[in-house]
Amino acid sequence: MGYNALRLLKEGLTGNKGWQPVWRDPAPKDAYDIVIIGGGGHGLATAYYLAREHGLRNVAVLEKGYLGGGNVGRNTTIVRANYAMPGNSEFYSHSLKLWEGLERELNYNVMHSQRGLIDLFHSDDQRDAYVRGGNAMINQGDDAVLLDRDEVRDRLPYLDFDNARFPIHGALLHPRGGTARHDAVAWGYARAADRRGVDLIQQCEVTGIDVEGGKVQGVTTTRGVIRARKVAIVTAGRSGQVAAMAGLRLPVESHVLQAFVTEGLKPIIDHVVIFGMGHFYISQSDKGGLVFGGDLDGYASYAQRGNLPTAEHVMEAAMALMPVVGQARVLRSWGGIMDMTPDGSPIIDRTGIEGLYLDCGWCYGGFKATPASGFALAHLLATDRPHDTAARFRLDRFRDGVGLMDEEGTGAQHKLH
Numbered sequence: 001m002g003y004n005a006l007r008l009l010k011e012g013l014t015g016n017k018g019w020q021p022v023w024r025d026p027a028p029k030d031a032y033d034i035v036i037i038g039g040g041g042h043g044l045a046t047a048y049y050l051a052r053e054h055g056l057r058n059v060a061v062l063e064k065g066y067l068g069g070g071n072v073g074r075n076t077t078i079v080r081a082n083y084a085m086p087g088n089s090e091f092y093s094h095s096l097k098l099w100e101g102l103e104r105e106l107n108y109n110v111m112h113s114q115r116g117l118i119d120l121f122h123s124d125d126q127r128d129a130y131v132r133g134g135n136a137m138i139n140q141g142d143d144a145v146l147l148d149r150d151e152v153r154d155r156l157p158y159l160d161f162d163n164a165r166f167p168i169h170g171a172l173l174h175p176r177g178g179t180a181r182h183d184a185v186a187w188g189y190a191r192a193a194d195r196r197g198v199d200l201i202q203q204c205e206v207t208g209i210d211v212e213g214g215k216v217q218g219v220t221t222t223r224g225v226i227r228a229r230k231v232a233i234v235t236a237g238r239s240g241q242v243a244a245m246a247g248l249r250l251p252v253e254s255h256v257l258q259a260f261v262t263e264g265l266k267p268i269i270d271h272v273v274i275f276g277m278g279h280f281y282i283s284q285s286d287k288g289g290l291v292f293g294g295d296l297d298g299y300a301s302y303a304q305r306g307n308l309p310t311a312e313h314v315m316e317a318a319m320a321l322m323p324v325v326g327q328a329r330v331l332r333s334w335g336g337i338m339d340m341t342p343d344g345s346p347i348i349d350r351t352g353i354e355g356l357y358l359d360c361g362w363c364y365g366g367f368k369a370t371p372a373s374g375f376a377l378a379h380l381l382a383t384d385r386p387h388d389t390a391a392r393f394r395l396d397r398f399r400d401g402v403g404l405m406d407e408e409g410t411g412a413q414h415k416l417h
């Protein structure tokens with residue numbers, strides 16, 4: 001079933017009785033060419049691009065819960081291509097281009113909104129770093145505009161420009177940055193993959209990865225054994241646990257990241273605003289809620305909820321930047337599990353086990369990477385060669401130190417990546 005204005009009108013006038021399920025609910029087959037563990041954004045996008053780009057349809061996505069129940073449905077929805085480091089910048093640039101054609105391609109409204117991302121700076125040194133970052137973005141073919149204090153004030157008059165500790169000096173505007181509806185991205189890719197014959201199997205937890213003679217044979221799941229020539233681990237915050245089923249110890253730590261949303265308000269923020277010095281960022285959803293968050297909770301955990309001191313820290317940063325926010329009531333907060341790598345960049349690679357592949361280490365930036373990650377992993381699975389845009393996301397960089405994306409070990413800092 002295709003979606004279009006005529007269809008909407010017809011269904012609206014006839015009681016919405018004609019809609020069909022958006023994907024099938026197949027029983028797992030005994031064997032597939034490729035099994036993808038994890039029905040988040042990256043796993044579903046991989047399945048879609050395997051079918052679309054490479055004609056591989058004997059593929060299953062195994063999800064232990066429901067599609068979109070992981071981080072893809074828990075993030076704060078920011079989509080941007082403002083990475084400066086070679087290796088990362090071309091990848092995220094490719095991703096943003098894929099985002100820009102995604103709704104038409106999937107025939108699904110993922111509510112991609114390029115409302116502009118405004119990254120504030122508070123000192124001369126910081127401005128210099130932002131100028132360098134902006135130049136790197138422009139060299140990559142993306143967009144960046146330096147705003148002075150008055151230009152920021154024109155756009156964001158409600159900010160506190162004279163905060164004693166963080167007076168606002170200006171900002172770097174990334175006009176093509178913005179947001180997308182997070183779970184709609186999962187649903188859009190799921191529907192498109194299902195239509196191309198991929199089996200999406202929910203409530204199917206992988207409990208073992210079967211390896212014989214250094215070669216993957218398939219997986220053991222709560223719904224039986226499934227054989228496969230190739231298996232990809234695409235389980236984000238659970239990557240370390242799932243890889244351990246094959247005897248691998250990954251250079252990944254799992255940490256909680258929290259997000260918060262207020263009651264619905266009239267439109268006030270029409271950009272994404274980043275206050276890096278305060279570890280804070282905010283945007284407004286189409287429903288009116290202010291959506292915001294901060295830094296990691298700071299300790300390894302698999303709990304999908306966070307601690308109160310971090311919540312307090314985030315609220316303090318909100319008040320320092322934008323005192324008006326104190327009048328809004330926080331409606332909900334939640335957490336997701338981040339797969340953090342030591343150099344803050346992801347892994348899309350083969351493992352030492354034949355037929356076993358890895359897509360992980362997305363830190364807190366994997367939502368925007370969804371299309372390009374799926375595209376690159378599908379390419380790797382189909383051809384056994386890395387895609388050009390993801391050639392540096394190798395696993396062995398952590399063993400020998402060669403090709404580390406961030407050789408100074410500064411970690412997952414957005415400005416530096």
Ligand SMILES: Cc1cc2nc3c(=O)[nH]c(=O)nc-3n(C[C@H](O)[C@H](O)[C@H](O)COP(=O)(O)OP(=O)(O)OC[C@H]3O[C@@H](n4cnc5c(N)ncnc54)[C@H](O)[C@@H]3O)c2cc1C
Nearest residue numbers: 038040041042064070071072075076078206336366367368
């Ligand atoms: C609060 C928060 C804010 C964030 N904000 C942003 C943002 O603004 N912009 C951005 O780019 N990124 C952001 N991120 C990061 C982003 O959401 C993640 O990096 C990305 O979603 C991870 O990829 P995924 O969608 O495939 O993960 P997931 O959706 O977590 O998918 C992994 C799936 O694997 C499944 N799984 C795990 N173990 C098994 C098993 N044994 N068997 C079967 N299935 C299994 C899980 O159930 C899950 O559905 C944020 C994350 C959080 C939590």
